[in-house]
């Protein structure tokens with residue numbers, strides 16, 4: 014290809030930086046080279062430094078230390094926690110870096126707008142981690158809609174099946190369990206859905222309303238005999254689907270499984286360190302006594318331009334994970350199930366066509382194949398010096414999903430009050 018690999022710095026070496034993105038350097042050795050990393054946890058730095066041959070002087074304890082140095086790379090992958098994104102993104106942009114910025118851009122609308130403005134001023138690429146646009150699954154749905162086979166889209170019904178244990182891991186016991194420390198659930202988990210649904214239809218949201226709350230994971234729902242921690246003499250653990258000891262330990266690491274989410278409890282999981290983590294850390298807490306406050310179910314209704322509608326549900330209470338949706342058009346419908354990797358295209362008066370999404374590509378690792386494809390687009394954007402904003406996703410394309418999710422949260426807190434998106438955005442800009 015002739016050009017040099019893009020130099021990448023990664024800040025935040027957790028589930029995203031270390032596990033999802035760093036190894037893209039092995040997948041695209043001609044396009045990507047990790048030259049610097051930052052994370053306060055030495056074990057994580059050592060792990061990535063060793064795998065990618067990063068010299069010690071380029072391994073920083075914090076993003077702040079890295080940004081204090083001259084510009085070290087072409088692009089920074091910002092994989093720190095939600096509330097750090099703004100500070101890290103602004104520092105990186107002002108230093109002249111392009112960005113892969115994990116979603117959400119920021120939990121605060123004004124900060125999102127400021128990052129967008131600064132990216133434009135400095136003419137930098139800011140690829141927001143909306144990986145779903147890059148999945149063969151959603152691309153097949155988008156192609157079908159754009160082909161006109163089902164006519165004009167009139168309404169979409171979509172469900173994000175969070176799955177009971179994923180809710181418990183991330184949103185009850187884990188990093189995103191408290192809104193003030195992270196984000197609202199509808200922004201944190203479902204900005205992906207807002208983004209993908211708007212993209213599929215290709216129209217703007219005009220009005221939004223939402224209901225939902227924290228129904229189940231609260232102290233008053235704890236069964237009699239529940240202890241504060243699963244391994245602290247809980248009397249109901251045998252019948253509790255959320256028993257952390259069974260999930261992480263006896264059915265997890267003790268059976269040789271050491272992938273996600275067990276790897277979140279320890280960089281190098283062993284039976285002993287996972288047991289310790291459960292005895293003392295957040296992941297061993299009873300789901301009814303974890304001190305969480307984000308919702309476990311929420312519905313969002315959106316009216317788009319031309320009166321097209323979207324009805325979206327996020328629920329913790331599902332046995333399987335993944336997204337399902339039904340796109341209803343004037344000439345037919347699409348029923349799609351990401352977990353089953355199938356699309357059923359039913360054109361009115363014709364035999365339905367079933368598409369097996371597994372046959373459309375050969376690699377579905379990392380968010381249905383979205384993670385590495387998103388990285389590749391950003392690398393190509395930089396290598397080919399494309400105009401920022403010209404790719405499949407970019408910060409300007411991601412703003413609308415964030416605003417919609419934030420307005421939905423405001424509506425939910427006001428018992429479903431309908432919010433006019435134009436007025437909401439105008440107020441933000443005033």
Ligand SMILES: NC(=O)c1ccc[n+]([C@@H]2O[C@H](COP(=O)([O-])OP(=O)(O)OC[C@H]3O[C@@H](n4cnc5c(N)ncnc54)[C@H](O)[C@@H]3O)[C@@H](O)[C@H]2O)c1
Nearest residue numbers: 025026027028029051052075076092093094095115116142
């Ligand atoms: N695109 C997606 O589908 C997707 C999926 C999961 C998470 N995310 C987002 O990615 C981000 C990271 O999530 P994660 O699961 O990797 O979280 P994580 O907690 O596993 O990783 C964050 C890392 O940042 C490190 N850190 C803390 N302070 C730092 C500092 N000052 N400088 C450098 N590093 C610092 C922490 O030690 C930790 O290792 C979050 O904003 C999350 O919402 C996106």
